[in-house]
């Protein structure tokens with residue numbers, strides 16, 4: 081007779097702490113197979129990259145140690161999930177598959193549907209648990225934050241005490257970081273993954289680094305240290321959002337009087353962002369099409385036909401001729417992380433100045449971000465590209481950003497060494513130097529460093545005009561209201577402005 085077992089299927093929740101599926105399975109009285117499936121078809125998607133895998137690989141190595149300590153090693157398999165489950169079914173009687181609900185992208189959504197179908201056909205129970213702040217089958221957006229906050233306030237799920245092991249099931253091997261299955265080599269470094277790094281990062285932020293969080297949040301260099309840097313851990317699940325919310329609450333209780341004011345402000349700002357995280361994931365849960373369709377349908381077709389491959393290549397390689405843009409992109413490509421403002425600026429530049437479609441630029445960014453989280457990613461791409469219809473256009477001026485966030489030019493010089501000898505006066509706009517000065521600064525524009533791809537003022541004037549035409553179309557406002565009803569943040573002022581021909585242009589950016 082086949083041994084009766086339960087499966088715990090890990091996806092983007094690579095931990096055993098605050099993990100309802102593994103806890104519930106551990107209470108079932110049946111042997112448990114904790115499994116992670118490497119799915120080659122997923123890794124062939126345009127958003128997936130080896131950098132993600134490097135982070136996941138660290139997580140899996142530690143997750144395996146934790147599972148072994150509980151009594152049953154993590155089982156690793158490569159292939160389609162339903163095929164892997166079918167192979168297990170040949171030797172075991174699977175009672176229930178325990179898993180978290182995943183708010184991923186269209187590919188993972190289809191895969192989850194095939195798993196549901198497979199379980200139904202083979203009379204295997206599938207028990208899915210809510211993940212972080214996302215509410216599945218939410219009927220009304222107005223109620224969302226109430227549900228989310230209740231979930232965050234509830235106690236953490238206990239860590240299982242032990243897992244009953246299964247008989248005779250080879251554990252399998254975690255593929256190496258450099259396995260070709262995961263695409264081309266990462267050109268830089270990858271943040272360390274895994275539970276140990278996650279807890280260290282959380283702790284150092286709450287005890288020390290978070291002290292200057294708000295003050296340093298936007299500057300590209302210092303933000304590397306003073307932002308929490310928890311995003312990749314939250315994306316791949318080495319920490320749950322609720323664990324972080326609880327840790328913040330605990331930290332609040334231990335703040336000493338002398339430092340209370342600044343710490344409280346910093347922690348509140350951080351907490352808000354954790355809430356935004358859930359809010360953006362909820363958008364994708366409610367409307368999966370935002371991965372590939374503009375939230376406001378009037379913007380479909382606005383940029384696609386004019387995609388300029390040369391501009392795209394220059395932007396993605398950090399060779400646009402705008403020093404601050406190029407420094408940020410090269411920094412991002414190398415490190416796999418950059419702060420929010422700079423992500424927004426890079427997208428703004430691609431979408432408005434270069435008029436590139438957000439879907440193609442988004443794939444490039446997804447691959448280089450270690451923390452690629454579809455819910456946040458596609459919502460933010462759309463917001464920063466002006467295609468939601470419910471947010472104010474925010475076009476970043478790359479020269480002003482450069483002067484404000486890197487006045488000395490040190491950051492630019494670190495990432496764009498071609499400009500090392502250019503003085504502070506010219507570093508933000510080196511093309512304004514005379515030919516003689518360019519020679520003296522060892523940087524001849526067009527030879528050592530590119531001339532700007534486009535002129536800032538005329539490019540954004542043109543972009544605004546094109547978008548304005550669409551925003552004034554008949555029916556635009558009514559459609560924007562529908563987008564807001566389904567996806568908008570409920571922090572919007574309650575007194576709505578009366579509809580006028582271009583009133584939607586005035587909607588405030590509140591997401």
Ligand SMILES: Cc1cc2nc3c(=O)[nH]c(=O)nc-3n(C[C@H](O)[C@H](O)[C@H](O)COP(=O)(O)OP(=O)(O)OC[C@H]3O[C@@H](n4cnc5c(N)ncnc54)[C@H](O)[C@@H]3O)c2cc1C
Nearest residue numbers: 307308309310311353354357420423424451452453457460
């Ligand atoms: C175009 C664009 C794409 C983005 N893509 C991603 C992505 O794929 N994955 C991702 O995690 N973040 C994404 N962000 C949001 C944000 O830039 C990162 O979450 C943040 O920089 C991560 O660094 P941190 O963990 O130090 O953040 P902190 O500032 O310390 O914030 C703490 C946590 O709050 C959440 N958070 C912070 N800012 C935001 C935000 N604006 N919206 C939603 N959640 C937020 C993140 O989970 C983050 O880890 C994107 C932003 C833009 C403009």
